[in-house]
Amino acid sequence: xxxxxxxxxxxxxxxxxxxxxxxxxxxxxxxxxxxxxxxxxxxxxxxxxxxxxxxxxxxxxxxxxxxxxxxxxxxxxxxxxxxxxxxxxxxxxxxxxxxxxxxxxxxxxxxxxxxxxxxxxxxxxxxxxxxxxxxxxxxxx
Amino acid sequence: xxxxxxxxxxxxxxxxxxxxxxxxxxxxxxxxxxxxxxxxxxxxxxxxxxxxxxxxxxxxxxxxxxxxxxxxxxxxxxxxxxxxxxxxxxxxxxxxxxxxxxxxxxxxxxxxxxxxxxxxxxxxxxxxxxxxxxxxxxxxxxxxxxxxxxxxxxxxxxxxxxxxxxxxxxxxxxxxxxxxxxxxxxxxxxxxxxxxxxxxxxxxxxxxxxxxxxxxxxxxxxxxxxxxx
Amino acid sequence: xxxxxxxxxxxxxxxxxxxxxxxxxxxxxxxxxxxxxxxxxxxxxxxxxxxxxxxxxxxxxxxxxxxxxxxxxxxxxxxxxxxxxxxxxxxxxxxxxxxxxxxxxxxxxxxxxxxxxxxxxxxxxxxxxxxxxxxxxxxxxxxxxxxxxxxxxxxxxxxxxxxxxxxxxxxxxxxxxxxxxxxxxxxxxxxxxxxxxxxxxxxxxxxxxxxxxxxxxxxxxxxxxxxxxxxxxxxxxxxxxxxxxxxxxxxxxxxxxxxxxxxxxxxxxxxxxxxxxxxxxxxxxxxxxxxxxxxxxxxxxxxxxxxxxxxxxxxxxxxxxxxxxxxxxxxxxxxxxxxxxxxxxxxxxxxxxxxxxxxxxxxxxxxxxxxxxxxxxxxxxxxxxxxxxxxxxxxxxx
Numbered sequence: 157x158x159x160x161x162x163x164x165x166x167x168x169x170x171x172x173x174x175x176x177x178x179x180x181x182x183x184x185x186x187x188x189x190x191x192x193x194x195x196x197x198x199x200x201x202x203x204x205x206x207x208x209x210x211x212x213x214x215x216x217x218x219x220x221x222x223x224x225x226x227x228x229x230x231x232x233x234x235x236x237x238x239x240x241x242x243x244x245x246x247x248x249x250x251x252x253x254x255x256x257x258x259x260x261x262x263x264x265x266x267x268x269x270x271x272x273x274x275x276x277x278x279x280x281x282x283x284x285x286x287x288x289x290x291x292x293x294x295x296x297x
Numbered sequence: 298x299x300x301x302x303x304x305x306x307x308x309x310x311x312x313x314x315x316x317x318x319x320x321x322x323x324x325x326x327x328x329x330x331x332x333x334x335x336x337x338x339x340x341x342x343x344x345x346x347x348x349x350x351x352x353x354x355x356x357x358x359x360x361x362x363x364x365x366x367x368x369x370x371x372x373x374x375x376x377x378x379x380x381x382x383x384x385x386x387x388x389x390x391x392x393x394x395x396x397x398x399x400x401x402x403x404x405x406x407x408x409x410x411x412x413x414x415x416x417x418x419x420x421x422x423x424x425x426x427x428x429x430x431x432x433x434x435x436x437x438x439x440x441x442x443x444x445x446x447x448x449x450x451x452x453x454x455x456x457x458x459x460x461x462x463x464x465x466x467x468x469x470x471x472x473x474x475x476x477x478x479x480x481x482x483x484x485x486x487x488x489x490x491x492x493x494x495x496x497x498x499x500x501x502x503x504x505x506x507x508x509x510x511x512x513x514x515x516x517x518x519x520x521x522x523x524x525x526x
Numbered sequence: 527x528x529x530x531x532x533x534x535x536x537x538x539x540x541x542x543x544x545x546x547x548x549x550x551x552x553x554x555x556x557x558x559x560x561x562x563x564x565x566x567x568x569x570x571x572x573x574x575x576x577x578x579x580x581x582x583x584x585x586x587x588x589x590x591x592x593x594x595x596x597x598x599x600x601x602x603x604x605x606x607x608x609x610x611x612x613x614x615x616x617x618x619x620x621x622x623x624x625x626x627x628x629x630x631x632x633x634x635x636x637x638x639x640x641x642x643x644x645x646x647x648x649x650x651x652x653x654x655x656x657x658x659x660x661x662x663x664x665x666x667x668x669x670x671x672x673x674x675x676x677x678x679x680x681x682x683x684x685x686x687x688x689x690x691x692x693x694x695x696x697x698x699x700x701x702x703x704x705x706x707x708x709x710x711x712x713x714x715x716x717x718x719x720x721x722x723x724x725x726x727x728x729x730x731x732x733x734x735x736x737x738x739x740x741x742x743x744x745x746x747x748x749x750x751x752x753x754x755x756x757x758x759x760x761x762x763x764x765x766x767x768x769x770x771x772x773x774x775x776x777x778x779x780x781x782x783x784x785x786x787x788x789x790x791x792x793x794x795x796x797x798x799x800x801x802x803x804x805x806x807x808x809x810x811x812x813x814x815x816x817x818x819x820x821x822x823x824x825x826x827x828x829x830x831x832x833x834x835x836x837x838x839x840x841x842x843x844x845x846x847x848x849x850x851x852x853x854x855x856x857x858x859x860x861x862x863x864x865x866x867x868x869x870x871x872x873x874x875x876x877x878x879x880x881x882x883x884x885x886x887x888x889x890x891x892x893x894x895x896x897x898x899x900x901x902x903x904x905x906x907x908x909x910x911x912x913x914x915x916x917x918x919x920x921x922x923x924x
Contacts, residue, residue: 189664189785227792229677230737231669235654238669241455245674247787255787257665257678267685278668286667323727325742327718355545416715418731448648495730 173275173287176216177254188219188254219256220273223248223291226255228265237281248273248291258289269293300375309378312399317383317430320496321504324417328387331508332426332496335382335394340373343382345513345525346391347411353519357445358411364473365409368396380408381430385423386508390515393419395427397440405431405440406472407481415518424453425493432486440481443471450479456493458485530625531771532922533764534563534755535883536639540712540871543749544645548587552578552641553599555751555876559637560600563755564768569602572763573755574633576607579620579640580875582655587643596639606633613659614824615779615911616640617752617878618918622777624756634761640879641751652747656874659912661785673744675786675913676825677736682793683827684738687842691738695723696848697826698742698868704855705865707897710880712748712871743826748871752880772886775904776809776921778802786913797917798835798908805919806837809904813837816921817902818860818888820881822910824867829853832908833861836919860899863888878909878918885922 177186178201180194193200205213228246244260248271259278262271271291279286300308319333335343347369350362371377379399385392396408407427412420431437442459444450453459462469463477471478517523536558538551557566565572578593589595593607612619617640624636644652653671660666660675683689699719705711722732722742732740757763759771780800783789789796806812813836821836823829830844838859839847847853853861864870864884867877885905887893899905907920 189661226787227678227682229674229681229739230734231671231674231677232733233649233653233671233673233735234669235657235671236648236650237654239455241458243669245668245670245678247678247792257668257670257785257787259668267681288663288668323721323725323731325717325722325731326715327721327725416713422730451648451650492733495727497726 174218174220175256175275175287175289177219177252179215179217181213181215186217186252186254188256219250219254220275221250223250223256223271223273225260225265225267225269225271225291227267228260237279246291256289258291261290261292263293308375312379312402314379314381314399315434317381317426317434318498319500319505319508320426320498321500322422322496324387324419326417328417329504330392330419330422331386331500331504332383332423333386333508335384335511337373339511340369342391342511342513343369343384343394346394346413346511349517349520349523350411350413355519358519360445361409361411365394365396365411368408383423383426383430384511385419386511387414389507389510389512391511391513393423395423397427397431399435399437403438405435405437407431407440407442408473413514413517413519421493422495425495428457428481428486429490429494432483438483441469441471442479442481443473443476454479457481457489460485528629528631529759530628530756530774531759531764532754532774532882532886533757533767533769533771534559534561534565535886536560536562536753537710537880537883538751539710540748540750540873540876540880542645544643546643546749548583548589548641548643549592549595549599551643551749552592552596552639552751552753555641555753556596556600556637556639559639559753559755562769563766565755565766568766569600570605572635572766573602573605573637575624575627575636576602576605577620577624577636577638578607578609579616579638579879580609580642581611581613581616582642582644582874585655586647586652602637612916613911614822614872614874615878615909615916615918616875617880618777618882618907618909618920619779619878619911621754621756621774621879621882621920622779622918624754625774625777628756628758635755635757635763637753637755638879639751639753640876642873642875643749644747644873645749649747664785664787671736672913673736673739673825676744676827677739678786679792679831679913680739680743680825680827681737683831686793687845689827689830689845692719692723693830693845693848694740694743694826695719695732697823697829698722700848700854701823701826701862701866701868701870704863704897705869707894708865708870709894710750711865711869712746712750713865713869717742739825739827745824745867745872748873750871750873750876750880752876752883754879754882754886770890772889773923774920775923776805776807776811777918778804778808779916779918780804782915782917784912784915793831795831795835795914795917797914798832798910798919801917801919802836802906802908805906805921809921809923811904811921815904816859816906817904818863818899819906819908820864820866820884821861821908822867822877822881823862824872824910826868828910829861829866832910836906836908855897855899863893863897863899878907881907881909882920882922885920889922889924
């Protein structure tokens with residue numbers, strides 16, 4: 157099939173999992189997590205624009221790679237659904253000054269240390285796996 | 298008393314158990330809780346401490362208290378083999394109790410834990426002391442565990458990484474009720490020991506003296522208005 | 527603008543009350559407030575509006591439309607009634623709406639009742655339920671909880687301002703000491719600095735829950751209810767009330783980013799500062815005028831951070847005042863004389879109402895003698911929703 161009404165079969169491929177920053181199309185400010193209006197130039201984002209085949213108005217930029225540890229904790233009282241003894245969480249800052257929270261997997265963490273952000277499954281649920289940030293010292297696969 | 302022949306046949310053969318060395322634990326209230334092994338002659342005081350809780354339906358106190366009372370009576374009357382009971386004692390008053398027994402040299406059968414004082418981690422300390430006795434002093438390989446309260450079970454599964462042996466039911470089933478069983482292995486105990494097992498030894502003479510005579514609690518947070526008659 | 531007074535106060539004990547019914551609990555506190563005001567029998571004629579503060583009834587207790595249930599349970603039909611949900615700040619939000627209803631002229635007398643029954647479910651489920659107020663994609667999905675955010679905040683705060691574990695333990699000791707004298711408190715057992723911080727056994731008596739926060743640095747999961755009867759000072763209904771009125775001289779709220787990591791400086795609690803500034807302006811007061819405060823210490827570090835944002839101390843110095851005993855009952859600025867959330871307990875929807883209950887009790891001179899503030903004129907309550915993203919500040923005056 158070809159032509160304007162061609163069905164887009166890309167949705168049936170193996171999905172790639174990333175966390176994205178959104179870039180305001182007017183002033184270029186980056187946001188993570190997403191917002192519906194730019195706090196600098198007040199440009200709106202249409203939440204319906206990325207549905208179906210419509211091109212998103214706001215460009216997406218993969219948010220991964222080097223970052224710096226701002227604070228961390230090891231939590232022993234986890235909520236329902238997490239059966240491990242403890243998990244480590246942290247806040248990091250990327251070179252573009254965006255910050256993010258997520259899972260920390262690094263021995264002997266220290267505030268200010270360099271980390272690498274990867275995206276992996278962080279919450280396993282049947283048909284509802286959540287992919288998110290894991291911050292570690294090294295790249296791993 | 299020398300048991301007659303029939304009575305003798307009724308009594309189980311017993312292993313020679315080493316004694317649990319007493320220790321003291323500082324609670325958040327700064328009270329010192331002595332954890333020490335109980336003797337058979339103290340069963341009366343232990344029963345006095347446990348019996349009022351049979352009327353408390355919440356948190357399975359009724360079931361655990363009834364079972365513990367039966368275990369203590371079984372121990373007293375020589376109808377349970379290799380049982381040991383540890384008491385948590387604050388200023389001479391029983392703050393909590395644990396019971397357990399050895400199936401053989403390698404396998405322990407954790408029976409019950411009761412915390413009478415609340416909010417000071419008494420139950421957590423006493424369960425840890427029970428496991429300490431099984432693994433560190435009695436040198437056992439694994440201990441089978443059941444917990445009546447699902448919340449308590451989940452907590453132990455997380456804190457001690459208990460193994461779920463429910464799939465091996467009925468080959469593996471706990472003596473208390475024959476329910477599916479969880480297992481604490483030596484490896485998992487050793488991984489949890491530093492975080493879970495508290496206390497200092499040796500016990501100083503004054504503390505040992507304060508816990509020498511067990512006194513049942515005067516009040517129970519589980520039973521508002523309780524007065525011991 | 528009409529002045530709004532608190533003319534009746536009611537409270538239940540806080541604790542693990544899961545064997546009781548949530549609506550009964552809230553009803554009991556409500557009737558206590560009406561009785562305190564001396565209008566139990568006349569309640570239908572007095573109360574124009576009921577606001578019910580609650581966060582989890584719909585999910586935890588499977589009880590929706592709780593305001594209608596409460597009104598009917600205590601025989602208050604046919605007053606107006608609505609429920610208010612604003613996370614852990616629901617209580618003070620409901621009081622704020624009560625004040626707005628009276629000032630607008632839509633009501634003369636408003637009953638505000640907050641209540642929560644968290645122990646109806648396991649700790650894991652209640653932890654998950656409370657965590658659901660975090661940003662779903664960027665925080666909650668990872669398993670992060672309120673204690674997680676508080677721990678991230680605490681580590682940074684300790685590093686920047688030199689706050690020590692001992693300081694955090696001092697707050698817990700002070701709160702437990704006050705709670706032990708409060709008949710409604712959840713945790714009445716005192717703790718000592720030696721036992722939870724300085725002894726060899728401290729790691730076991732006070733284990734780490736969310737590093738660097740320990741067990742005694744975090745509030746318990748509590749059930750309970752509290753209630754206030756508010757009335758316009760110019761209303762003819764005022765003649766019915768038997769207790770000296772306490773004025774709500776200032777009440778305001780402010781919001782901040784949903785995600786903590788989005789804040790330019792994660793240690794700055796803008797919503798606390800702004801809500802406090804707005805409340806001071808409304809009351810015509812300054813931080814120096816405040817005689818005592820109830821601050822939202824769900825995590826002990828917040829007692830320090832909120833006190834600084836509210837203007838009581840320079841940033842990064844509240845722990846020095848703590849060390850000098852300035853925030854004890856007999857100190858220059860007593861904080862959390864009730865035991866605070868840390869030891870009195872934190873039944874989410876009830877907390878903001880309970881804080882104002884404490885202000886009124888102290889301003890009336892009715893607090894238990896051992897924890898009574900000397901001659902207070904103005905008290906402040908800070909009720910903190912989310913991790914500082916929706917904060918309500920109330921000032922009560924004698």
